[in-house]
Amino acid sequence: MAALLLGLLSACSTIKLAYNNANELAWWWLTDYVSFSEPQRPAMRQAMVQVHAWHRRQQLPGYVELLGRWQVAVQGELGATQVCALADEVVQRLEDLSSAVEALDPSALQAVASLSAAQLTDLERKQAKSNSEFRDKYLNVTADELAKDRFKQAVSRSETLYGRLQPEQKRLLAKALSASPWDASGSYARRLKRQQALVQSLRSLQNAPAEQVRAGLKTMLARSMVDADPADRAASLAARQQMCSVVAELHQSTTRDQRSKAVDTLKGYAAEVRSLAPSAPH
Numbered sequence: 001m002a003a004l005l006l007g008l009l010s011a012c013s014t015i016k017l018a019y020n021n022a023n024e025l026a027w028w029w030l031t032d033y034v035s036f037s038e039p040q041r042p043a044m045r046q047a048m049v050q051v052h053a054w055h056r057r058q059q060l061p062g063y064v065e066l067l068g069r070w071q072v073a074v075q076g077e078l079g080a081t082q083v084c085a086l087a088d089e090v091v092q093r094l095e096d097l098s099s100a101v102e103a104l105d106p107s108a109l110q111a112v113a114s115l116s117a118a119q120l121t122d123l124e125r126k127q128a129k130s131n132s133e134f135r136d137k138y139l140n141v142t143a144d145e146l147a148k149d150r151f152k153q154a155v156s157r158s159e160t161l162y163g164r165l166q167p168e169q170k171r172l173l174a175k176a177l178s179a180s181p182w183d184a185s186g187s188y189a190r191r192l193k194r195q196q197a198l199v200q201s202l203r204s205l206q207n208a209p210a211e212q213v214r215a216g217l218k219t220m221l222a223r224s225m226v227d228a229d230p231a232d233r234a235a236s237l238a239a240r241q242q243m244c245s246v247v248a249e250l251h252q253s254t255t256r257d258q259r260s261k262a263v264d265t266l267k268g269y270a271a272e273v274r275s276l277a278p279s280a281p282h
Helices: 002-010 012-020 022-031 041-058 060-073 080-103 106-113 117-139 143-162 167-178 184-204 210-224 230-252 256-276
Strands: none
Touching (some): 012 022, 041 060, 080 210, 117 184, 143 167, 143 256, 167 230, 184 230
């Protein structure tokens, strides 16, 4: 759900339509991984509605505030430390998503507890399929192909905020990305650990009482945001700090017009999110 809701902020023109249908999109995504039985489906479908309502009520106002601070920040100079501080706010909001479990009613919790061994095995098969796609995109490619793909994505995201980048800015971005310590194989290994932890947590909740399931889910979601292994945490932190440097270096190269475009883009996002907040009609 966290990934889905963040993805909805990727294009201003689609935010309202996509967010208002987020519970349906989340249900579609969830059922792509878990084959729910007929008795489980109503409760889990309702859970998506409950989480969506919780997010609209508890999270959207904070998004508006965050986007407002970003509007101020992009008008001036930004160093890597400042970028990381802004990123920390996003991470904190992701971690806060674990509180969505409080919105679930007992029927949803009972449905989670009723997941069978066969369903969890099927989940592992779906994870394996997703992992195969990850390997094809990030591991089963040459270093040059991977670098080109990462550069293409970085340019696209940057131009969404600042408008068209100048040739020298693209060269700066390419050089900065080439120095990034992000490692696809290490990322893949951490991905596998998170998936295994997820399945183990769900197995531990089989046939558990509702409130034990609630507590277990909340802990599971909170832990999914932080690598358990100290070496993994260090690697993730190093990659994140390097990316803060990349973002800061690009921002320092932007023109007054590009920063003005960034402010307008963020204002557009904020207006869209504000219109979706509970106090606004929708």
